Amino acid sequence: MSVPPDHPASHRTHPHFTRTVYYGTALCLAAALVLCSCHERHSHPAAASASAVTTATSAPPVPQPLSLMAQIGQKLFYEKSLSVSGQMSCASCHEPSHAFAPANDLAVQYGGPDLKLQGARAVPHLTYMLRTPNFSIGPDQDSNESQATMNGAATAAVPTAAINPHKLARIASNVAKAASAQTSATAMVPQGGFFWDGRVDTLQGQAIGPLLNPLEMGNASAQVIIAKLKKLPYLADLKQLAGPNVLTDDRLLLSESLFAIARYESEEPAFAPYSSKYDQYLQGKVQLSDAEMRGLKLFDDPQKGNCASCHLDKKSKDGQMPLFTDYQFEALGVPRNPEIKANANPHYYDLGICGPARTDAYSKQASNCGLFKTPSLRNVATRHAFFHNGVYHNLNDVLHFYVERDIHPEKFYPKKANGEIDKFNDLPARYQQNIDVVDAPFDRKPGSNPALNDTEIQDVIAFLNTLSDGYHPQ
Numbered sequence: 001m002s003v004p005p006d007h008p009a010s011h012r013t014h015p016h017f018t019r020t021v022y023y024g025t026a027l028c029l030a031a032a033l034v035l036c037s038c039h040e041r042h043s044h045p046a047a048a049s050a051s052a053v054t055t056a057t058s059a060p061p062v063p064q065p066l067s068l069m070a071q072i073g074q075k076l077f078y079e080k081s082l083s084v085s086g087q088m089s090c091a092s093c094h095e096p097s098h099a100f101a102p103a104n105d106l107a108v109q110y111g112g113p114d115l116k117l118q119g120a121r122a123v124p125h126l127t128y129m130l131r132t133p134n135f136s137i138g139p140d141q142d143s144n145e146s147q148a149t150m151n152g153a154a155t156a157a158v159p160t161a162a163i164n165p166h167k168l169a170r171i172a173s174n175v176a177k178a179a180s181a182q183t184s185a186t187a188m189v190p191q192g193g194f195f196w197d198g199r200v201d202t203l204q205g206q207a208i209g210p211l212l213n214p215l216e217m218g219n220a221s222a223q224v225i226i227a228k229l230k231k232l233p234y235l236a237d238l239k240q241l242a243g244p245n246v247l248t249d250d251r252l253l254l255s256e257s258l259f260a261i262a263r264y265e266s267e268e269p270a271f272a273p274y275s276s277k278y279d280q281y282l283q284g285k286v287q288l289s290d291a292e293m294r295g296l297k298l299f300d301d302p303q304k305g306n307c308a309s310c311h312l313d314k315k316s317k318d319g320q321m322p323l324f325t326d327y328q329f330e331a332l333g334v335p336r337n338p339e340i341k342a343n344a345n346p347h348y349y350d351l352g353i354c355g356p357a358r359t360d361a362y363s364k365q366a367s368n369c370g371l372f373k374t375p376s377l378r379n380v381a382t383r384h385a386f387f388h389n390g391v392y393h394n395l396n397d398v399l400h401f402y403v404e405r406d407i408h409p410e411k412f413y414p415k416k417a418n419g420e421i422d423k424f425n426d427l428p429a430r431y432q433q434n435i436d437v438v439d440a441p442f443d444r445k446p447g448s449n450p451a452l453n454d455t456e457i458q459d460v461i462a463f464l465n466t467l468s469d470g471y472h473p474q
């Protein structure tokens with residue numbers, strides 16, 4: 001690839017990004033070797049500018065050619081030689097044909113030297129992640145209507161917000177904190193960040209993770225990755241864009257490469273096409289079917305699904321299309337998944353914010369244990385593994401879990417030796433008070449009716465199917 005003379009934009013913008021990214025990433029690299037948790041908030045000016053360029057608004061983005069940097073990032077995203085096995089790239093787990101999630105049915109994927117090491121978490125899809133705010137402990141947002149304009153660095157100063165009345169669980173546990181913050185109407189809740197536990201704030205910071213993760217691309221150190229980058233046939237292109245120093249400065253080479261991946265993820269329209277039937281419905285271009293419309297109402301109804309209290313489905317005040325997440329963290333008490341071999345060890349628990357993948361100060365707070373980030377439900381019907389541990393493989397099972405967890409726990413949890421149901425078996429007893437038992441549809445008791453009956457579940461699923469991109473009206 002050579003630099004086309006008619007592409008001034010990348011020349012103009014690039015040097016700015018280069019410098020800031022380099023320092024940001026260098027900071028990151030200091031911590032990198034423990035799986036780079038770049039959790040210093042707002043330490044990354046380039047990330048903000050990168051997302052500012054491409055943050056989607058209500059109109060579908062007009063496709064633009066990828067910048068040269070993003071084109072290099074695209075190659076890196078598909079570059080198998082960067083893995084210890086030589087057989088795995090980012091796209092192996094994040095397949096473009098599946099909203100950048102796996103095409104197979106496994107709960108978790110395999111990686112490492114011979115692709116036989118099992119991962120510990122379900123692979124998220126990567127669509128719409130560009131609007132992910134930085135991790136913070138911030139005010140609870142007042143439901144759909146005030147869905148903030150959170151993105152990138154814009155989150156620090158989210159103003160005081162009212163409590164979302166349809167979402168109470170985290171609020172109860174944070175009342176004390178709110179009171180001491182002298183804003184009794186404000187509940188402070190963990191939100192934002194990449195990964196299921198929010199441990200990384202930027203796409204650049206994220207990209208080093210899988211490259212070093214022994215269960216994924218498996219490189220032993222940053223140096224090993226750097227040596228591989230130096231052998232790439234398109235190294236010369238990177239040199240042309242980032243300057244000759246990338247050939248002599250290893251850290252710069254690495255940070256530029258991670259930056260290129262982030263550029264690809266930011267610019268490639270396939271990561272945020274806004275082309276679902278629901279998008280077209282919100283734009284007044286198509287009608288939903290009767291079943292889809294019933295499903296939408298149930299999804300919204302605080303007494304029924306109450307889904308929209310966490311999976312926001314209305315345009316934000318500033319006109320941004322909904323992403324079906326408020327980015328907040330919740331403990332839903334999802335059952336332990338025996339498909340994950342690590343779970344054979346009764347002492348092993350995936351505690352979300354409390355680790356094991358996350359190790360910062362937030363991970364030491366008991367009230368954060370068992371909490372995972374609310375995922376975007378866009379493209380959810382294309383997924384084959386649901387929840388952070390991939391315990392369910394179809395939406396019907398997910399929906400039954402939501403509405404029957406507290407009515408028929410025996411359907412979801414195994415029995416203990418003494419015959420009792422081992423409810424919430426994937427969270428140690430001392431953290432089970434973090435689990436949401438307040439918000440509908442989790443507010444039921446044995447003997448009561450589920451929030452949604454079987455027909456209603458099918459309607460909600462019909463609605464969820466309208467969230468898949470690439471819809472073409474007949």
Ligand code: HEC
Pocket residue numbers: 077088089090091092093094109110111119121122123124125126129132193194195196197203206207208210211215216217261357
């Ligand atoms: C072996 C499978 C695998 C490979 C290869 C892989 N990933 Fe991932 N990816 C995952 C898993 C699993 C998670 C969730 C991990 C967690 O939450 O701790 C994830 C999470 C992510 C996220 C966070 C998404 C979000 O919304 O929070 C991004 C971004 C991402 N990966 C990008 C990449 C890039 C870039 C590469 C290549 C450098 C890559 N991945 C390679 C499995 C993989």
Ligand code: HEC
Pocket residue numbers: 167299305306307308309310311328329330331332333334372373374375376377380383385386387388389395398399402436439440441460
């Ligand atoms: C209190 C907030 C909350 C409510 C209410 C809620 N969800 Fe969720 N949802 C979450 C969180 C948090 C997760 C991730 C939990 C985990 O993996 O441990 C999740 C995960 C999911 C997933 C799995 C997605 C994936 O990619 O793995 C689906 C599907 C889903 N929710 C649908 C729904 C539907 C449908 C409703 C309404 C019946 C609903 N949710 C209500 C917070 C909520």
